[in-house]
Amino acid sequence: MNRNQRNVWITIAFAMIMSFFILFPSTTQAASTQIMLDNQPVEGAGDVMITNQTTMVPIRVISEKLGYKVKWKQSDQLITISNTAATIKLTVGQSKADATSGDVVLEQAPFMKSNTTYVPLRFVGTQMGLKVKWDNTSKTVFLEKVSAGPDTNNGSIPDPNNTTIEGISYSDNRLMISSSGQVKPVDSVLTNPNRIVIDFPSTAFGKGFLQGTELKQGEIGTIPVTGSADVKQIRYSVFSSQPAQVRIVIDLNQSKTYKLYQQNDLTFVDLNTSATTKPVGSNGKKVVIIDPGHGDTDSGGIGATGVLEKNVVLNVGNKVAALLKKEPKIDLIMTRTDDTFIPLDSRVKIAEDANADVFLSIHGNAAPNKDASGTETFYADTKRSKLLSDIIQKHVLAATGFKDRNSKQANYLVIRKTTMPAALLEIGFLTNKTEEAIMVQDEFQNKVAEAIVAGLKEYLNIK
Known part of the structure; x- marks a missing residue:
């Protein structure tokens, strides 16, 4: 064999070795790791793999659990994942995926092991609209589906005739209350101690806001306020269940004027009052x-x-x-x-x-x-x-x-x-x-x- 022939064979051998590492990168198995989808174990998912510091999960089982169809084209090493709303195409050994929203660069190229295709966990979450959580104590990957429909409140609205309170926050000396629909609040001022009271008739708390718990009449939730010269805390409660009525109270450090206004389904109680105070x-x-x-x-x-x-x-x-x-x-x-x-x-x-x-x-x-x-x-x-x-x-x-x-x-x-x-x-x-x-x-x-x-x-x- 002459020098030129030897160089050709060395080049071919090197290319074969490199292609092996592309298809089968350096991986380690994450010990005793399981995958949970909506708190149910994903059977047949195999093991989570760690590749070049990237967490890789088996794509087919997870995709099919989510209602996606998965197709494999051997000749092109192409995986197509699709449902009625989206299509994702990945190629083994390539770090760029074709998604409905455009090209997506992956942290680690997909690879195959034991006839199973692994893709980055973060890709699964970001492209399939999943919440991804890792519990280090139990060594568990939690995947949670997020509904694209109108009700993602972890439960139904208690009464279809009631508006629900979905969020309360206090920032910039302004209280914001978010509701599921239009509601006309009734505000009043009380003294000894000083407080502003806002009542919401025909209104209940959304189960998403309460995280599946129940706030009974007479029970009080609080939102602490720090660093405010005007406000001690915010309190909220079910003032009445029949008929439904929510009460929100601003506990004041001193008597304070305010302006109440609404913007779509947001209610604001603005303590930044002046002649020019505007929404x-x-x-x-x-x-x-x-x-x-x-x-x-x-x-x-x-x-x-x-x-x-x-x-x-x-x-x-x-x-x-x-x-x-x-x-x-x-x-x-x-x-x-x-x-x-x-x-x-x-x-x-x-x-x-x-x-x-x-x-x-x-x-x-x-x-x-x-x-x-x-x-x-x-x-x-x-x-x-x-x-x-x-x-x-x-x-x-x-x-x-x-x-x-x-x-x-x-x-x-x-x-x-x-x-x-x-x-x-x-x-x-x-x-x-x-x-x-x-x-x-x-x-x-x-x-x-x-x-x-x-x-x-x-x-x-x-x-």
Whole structure:
């Protein structure tokens, strides 16, 4: 064999070796890991695999459980996943997928093992509209379907004749109450102690807001308020069940004037009273919705040492709110300011009813792979939201110093169904012990909050 022939055979052998690694990348099996879909074990799903620090799951079983049809074209190594609303095409060994919303870049190319095709877990969640949660204690991947229909309140409305309260938050010295439909509140002022009372006739609490629990007549829920010179706390209760009536009370530190007004299905009690006080978004102000993810019984991701995502993102969200209150050209609305839960569709509805200019949902990441790390930001619609996502990613990445997981497209409900520019930020991985320890630090959260505000101001062209 001459030198040229030997070089040809070496080249062929090298190409064969490389193709083997593309089809069968370096993988490890995640010990004793199971997959749960809507709290039911996914039978026949096989094992979760960790590949190049990316969590991979078997796509066929999960897709078929969700009602998708899966087709395999051997000649092209092509997997087509489809239902009546969407089609996704993936090719073994290629890191780009063709989705209905456009091309999607995967963290890790799909591969086959034992006649099973594995794809990144995050891809499954983002493209199939699933909530993905990793429980580090039980080593379990929880996948939760999010209905695209009007009722995602974890239960039916108690009485079809009643409007339901779906969200209550207090930010920028303004109380916001979100309802499922039009309702005319009755407000009054009481003294000794000073308080503002708002009654909602023919109204009950949505089961999504109560997270499947029941608030009986005489029982009181509270929303703590900190750092306010005017307000001690917010209380809410079932004032009457027959007929249905909800009562919300603002406990004041001192007598205070206010203005009550409604915008679509939002009711505002504004304590920023002056001769020029006008509804949210007036005087050319930009309306910004800050949405701390999860809340109440929905803890979100669980960190390496048990830190709950819902608490971290609420802290960051409230720090963002404190900064935005100082911006005279911005009107801020928080979807939640305490440990309550707001159904996903209700978060969207708040933004739509407020005619928001920008929607930003704040999250912390979690994955079965404890080494997964980095900051990433998601958008759903390229024309509407990519620029916002890119700018938020740029600023927050500089603040975290974590790995750059980029600004990328996804199918999360809150950024898909909103009609204004919308992004979903994943600050870092709580399941990464190093990042978790950093993410709970007050100084770090302040830096992230400042970065978020800087990104929002850049996008909105506010100097």
